[in-house]
Amino acid sequence: MLIGVKGLHGTTIHAKDGEIGKVDEVLFDDKHWTVRYLIVDTGHWLTRHKVLLSPMSFAAENWNGLPLNVNLTKEQIENSPGVDTDQPVSRQWEMEYHGYYGWPYYWGGMGSWGTYWYPGALLTHSVSDAEVAEQKAADQAHEHDDVHLRSTKEVSGYAISAADGHIGHIDDFVVDDKTWMIRYLAVNNLDWWHGKTVLLPPDWIENVNWPRRTVTVNVTRDQVKHGPEWVSGEPIDKVYEDKLYQYYSRQRPTHGDELRADEMDDSVEKMCIF
Numbered sequence: 001m002l003i004g005v006k007g008l009h010g011t012t013i014h015a016k017d018g019e020i021g022k023v024d025e026v027l028f029d030d031k032h033w034t035v036r037y038l039i040v041d042t043g044h045w046l047t048r049h050k051v052l053l054s055p056m057s058f059a060a061e062n063w064n065g066l067p068l069n070v071n072l073t074k075e076q077i078e079n080s081p082g083v084d085t086d087q088p089v090s091r092q093w094e095m096e097y098h099g100y101y102g103w104p105y106y107w108g109g110m111g112s113w114g115t116y117w118y119p120g121a122l123l124t125h126s127v128s129d130a131e132v133a134e135q136k137a138a139d140q141a142h143e144h145d146d147v148h149l150r151s152t153k154e155v156s157g158y159a160i161s162a163a164d165g166h167i168g169h170i171d172d173f174v175v176d177d178k179t180w181m182i183r184y185l186a187v188n189n190l191d192w193w194h195g196k197t198v199l200l201p202p203d204w205i206e207n208v209n210w211p212r213r214t215v216t217v218n219v220t221r222d223q224v225k226h227g228p229e230w231v232s233g234e235p236i237d238k239v240y241e242d243k244l245y246q247y248y249s250r251q252r253p254t255h256g257d258e259l260r261a262d263e264m265d266d267s268v269e270k271m272c273i274f
Contacts (some may be wrong), residue, residue: 001176001178001179001182002175002176002183002235002236003022003175003177004027004172004173004174004175004232004233005117005152005162005172005173005174005175006027006171006232007174007192008021008023008038008175008204008234009023009024009025010022011023011067011068012067012068013021013038013040013053013068013070014067014068014069014070014071015070015072015073015074015076015236016071016072016073017073017074018074019067019103020040020053020070020074020077021040021042021043021045021051022040022041022043022053023036023038023039023068024039024040024041024050025039025085025129025152025153025256026038026039026151026152026153026173026175027039027052027089027149027150027151027152028126028149028150028152028173029131029148029149029150030148030149030150031148031251032112032178032181033181033182033183033202034112034113034114034180034181035055035175035180035181035182036054036055036106036149037052037053037089037149037220038052038053038054038055039051039052039085039151040053045074046077046078047271048082050085051073051077051078051080051160052083052089052097053070054087054098054101054103054119055119055180056103056106056119056122057070057071057072057100057101057121058071058119066220072101076101079100079158080097080100080101080177081096081097081100082095083097085148086186088149089149097189101104101255102123103122103123104123106119108123112179112180112181113179115180118178118179121178124149125178127130128244130217131224141257144152150210152173153239155170155173155213156171156172156214157169157170158170158208158214158215159213159214159223160200160214160217160223161201161214161215161216161217161220162216162220162223162224163218163219163220165214165221166167166221167187167189167217167221167224168187168188168205168226169187169188169225170185170186170215171186171188171197171232172185172186172232173185173186174186174199174236177189182202183201184199184200184201184202184236185199185200185201185202186198186199186230186232187199187200188225189224196229197230197232198224198227198228198229198230199228199230199236199244200219201253203216203253204217204218204219204232204250205217207215211247218246223247223248225234227244227247227248228243228244229249231238235274
């Protein structure tokens with residue numbers, strides 16, 4: 001299922017033993033364009049009003065307006081490593097956070113989740129003694145790495161340019177509820193095409209100038225102008241995606257669909273355990 005990030009804002013989050021709060025913001029990494037954390041506003045039941053929740057903590061995908069469920073207790077969340085959500089998240093904090101929950105790291109592999117494409121599959125990975133030793137050595141080498149996590153709220157509004165000029169700005173992000181990858185940037189060209197919104201995959205990005213808040217994609221203005229329109233909130237199915245890629249004469253990526261069926265089953269089973 002694909003859903004706009006704006007549709008997640010305000011969604012209620014439930015722990016095993018009660019409500020935690022509501023989704024306030026979404027953090028993604030700018031290497032894999034994958035959601036790494038939801039920032040949840042806990043209201044007043046915690047002294048720190050915001051916490052970060054990894055996709056690895058979520059139960060079966062149910063992004064349909066219902067409360068989202070995490071496989072954690074309120075006590076676990078309360079005692080988790082704190083972080084200043086107004087400051088950049090450090091790799092050192094991420095290592096402490098993952099260590100607290102006993103989760104493997106998502107970085108360091110070819111997939112968007114380690115060596116996998118699904119967070120649930122990463123959780124089921126059996127770690128050998130050799131991998132533990134290798135990971136400890138890597139910890140010391142990478143604890144000060146730049147993480148490059150970005151807020152979808154902050155990146156919304158970035159200007160988008162085609163190969164031959166300006167085409168609009170980022171209005172939303174469309175996320176896959178299985179891989180948590182950002183599958184599309186929703187680009188609104190209200191600036192000059194009367195508010196038409198089109199979807200462009202992050203794979204087509206040629207350059208991002210973060211200080212200048214600009215993104216360049218390798219399509220033309222005319223292609224975008226006559227491309228398939230997307231109405232915010234409308235379902236995005238395989239038929240629509242095939243039409244989109246055929247129009248731009250691009251090959252549609254599998255986004256992890258090539259995984260073995262048993263690996264996908266393991267991922268879903270793990271994420272459904274309460």
